[in-house]
Amino acid sequence: MKRRPFEGQEESNKAFEFMLNYIGTDIASGPLWMEYITFLKALPATTAQEGSQRMTSIRKAYQRAIVTPTHHWEQLWRDYENFENSVSRALAKGLLSEYQPKYNSARAIYRERKKYVEDIDWTMLVVPPTDSYKAGSKLFLNF
Numbered sequence: 001m002k003r004r005p006f007e008g009q010e011e012s013n014k015a016f017e018f019m020l021n022y023i024g025t026d027i028a029s030g031p032l033w034m035e036y037i038t039f040l041k042a043l044p045a046t047t048a049q050e051g052s053q054r055m056t057s058i059r060k061a062y063q064r065a066i067v068t069p070t071h072h073w074e075q076l077w078r079d080y081e082n083f084e085n086s087v088s089r090a091l092a093k094g095l096l097s098e099y100q101p102k103y104n105s106a107r108a109i110y111r112e113r114k115k116y117v118e119d120i121d122w123t124m125l126v127v128p129p130t131d132s133y134k135a136g137s138k139l140f141l142n143f
Helices: 009-023 030-042 048-066 073-087 089-117 133-142
Strands: none
Touching (some): 009 030, 030 048, 030 073, 048 089, 073 089
16 A cells, blocks of 8 residues: 655645746745755655655755855755754765865855845836936836
């Protein structure tokens, strides 16, 4: 008899994967990664095999998240360290040393991206580019 996963588990996982594949690289996607990892941690595991699969899924999600330059990179790294150390200190040492350079690279990219993003006025309406302020004003007045 095949055990049925809890209601909507597969659909939710597919939705998270779809979302992260398309917007997971956005600088503001940190909370999405954290929510996905929380979802994975909440999945039930009644057998050793399911528990192992869940741990692997959580590990892969953390590893994808920590190499993504987001506003929450520090929190994601700390959570990943805690996760790996709670599973196995010996394994954690190797995995953390493997991902430390990737994390440092993502951190440097984040700082570079942040310079560009912080100057954007997200509440401003989109207008077509113009050659001058006068042309832009004229377009606005004609609107």
